[in-house]
Amino acid sequence: MLNQRKSIVGLDIGSSCIKAVELTRDKYDHVITGYAQMDVSNEAARQDAIAELMRVARFRSKRVATAVSGKNVVFRYIGMPEISDDKLLQAARLDADKYIPFDVDEVELDAQKLSVSTDAAGKLEMKVLLVAAKKTIVADHARMLTELGLQPALVGVDGFALGNAWELGDLVHPGINEPGRTVALIDVGATKTSINVLRDNISCFAREVGMGGQDLTNAIARRTGLEPMQAEQLKRNPGDQLAIVQEACAQALDDLGNEIKLSFDFFENQFDGEVQEVRLTGGTALLPFLEETFERVFEKRTKTWNPVEGLKVRADNVDVERLNQLAPQLAVAVGLAAAS
Ligand SMILES: Nc1ncnc2c1ncn2[C@@H]1O[C@H](COP(=O)(O)OP(=O)(O)OP(=O)(O)O)[C@@H](O)[C@H]1O
Ligand SMILES: [Mg+2]
Secondary structure (H helix, E strand, C coil): CCCCEEEEEEEEECCHHHHHHHEEECCCCCCEEEEEEEECCCCCHHHHHHHHHHHHHHHCCEEEEECCCCCCCCEEEEECCCCCCCHHHHHHHHHHCCCCCHHHHEEEEEEEEEEECCCCCCCCCEHHHHHHHHHHHHHHHHHHHHHHCCCEEEEEEHHHHHHHHHHHHHHCCCCCCCCCCCEEEEEEEEEEEEEEEEEECCEEEEEEEECCCCHHHHHHHHHHCCCHCCCCCCCCCCHHHHHHHHHHHHHHHHHHHHHHHHHHHHHHHHCCCCCCEEEEHHHHHHHCCHHHHHHHHCEEEEEEEECCCCEEECCCCCCCHHHHHHHHHHHHHHHHHHCC
16 A cells, blocks of 8 residues: 655646646655646636645545746856755855845745855855745735645746756656766746756756746737637647648747747856756647757757656546656646655
C-alpha cells in the first residue's frame, strides 16, 4: 500500500486550463496516482472548477503545490559578495529594495545562488536570483485553496517548476545529463511563456514573456474571419487546413521566438556559456509545427518534451491515453508536485 502522506497534487492554475497531477513516492519511484485537466478561461469560474476537478480526479491527498505568476511576481539577477547558503536570504532581503519594484515588507522573497566567480580585486562574488511575489497574492491564493478544503503545501513559480520536472526526469533516467550541459526549458501557455535555463540541472535564468497560444488563436481569427471559439477549434484540429493555420500563426510565432531568443542572448552574455538545446512544453507545444518553427528561429536543437516519460502510472485511476497525448501541457503541474 502506498503511503498517503507521500502523495501531493501539483495544481497548475493556468489562465486557460487547470491541470492537476498527483505524484506519490513509493520505495524506489515517483508514481502518477491521479490526473485531471479542464479548460477554464473565466477567472470567476476558477474556484468552482478546481473543486470539480479535485472531485472527479479522486486524488488520495488534499495537499497541493501551486504557483503564482504574472506582474506581481518579479525575477532579478544580482551580484553579491560570497556568503553561506543559510545567510543568503537574510542578506538578499537587506538589499532587495534596490532591485524590486515593491516594498520589501510586502513581498515573499526567495533567493537562489547561481554561480560564484572572482572579481577584478580577487574577491569571491556570487550571482544570485531573487524572486519576489506580493504577499497579498500568495495569501489570496492560499485562502482560495483552503476554502476548498485543500492544504496548500507550497507556492512556487512556473519557471522553477519546469526545472523541478526536468530534475525528476533526470532521476528517472540517471546519467542522461552530462556535466556542463545547458538546456533551456520553454513552456508556452495561453497568455505567457515561461523560460528556465538550466546548467548542470541548476536553474541559472528564469523569465516570463507575456505572449502565448491566445495570440495564435487571435491571429487565426483575423486571418479567417472566424469567431475566437471556432478559431481555437481550428488551431487544435486543423485537418486539411493546416497550411492556413500555419501561415496565420507565422508572424506571432516569429515574434515570440525572437523574444525568447533575446533571453538566450542575455544568458549567454551573463553566464559565459551556450544554450545547447531547447525543450518545449505547455499547451501550445501541442501545435504540430512549433518545434520546426522555433528551431529555425533559435538556430538550436529544439524538441518537444514529455515530462511524464519514464514515470510509473496507476492506470486504475488515470486516463493513460489522455495523459500521454497531452503530456507536454503538464510540465508545470508535474514540477510543482516534484518540488514538494
Ligand atoms: N492541440 C493543441 N494545438 C495547439 N494549441 C493548443 C492545443 N491544445 C491546447 N492548445 C493551446 O494551449 C494553450 C493552453 O496551454 P496551457 O494549459 O499550457 O496554458 P495555461 O497554463 O492555461 O496558460 P498560462 O500559462 O499562459 O496562464 C491555449 O492557448 C490553447 O489554445
Ligand atoms: Mg501555464
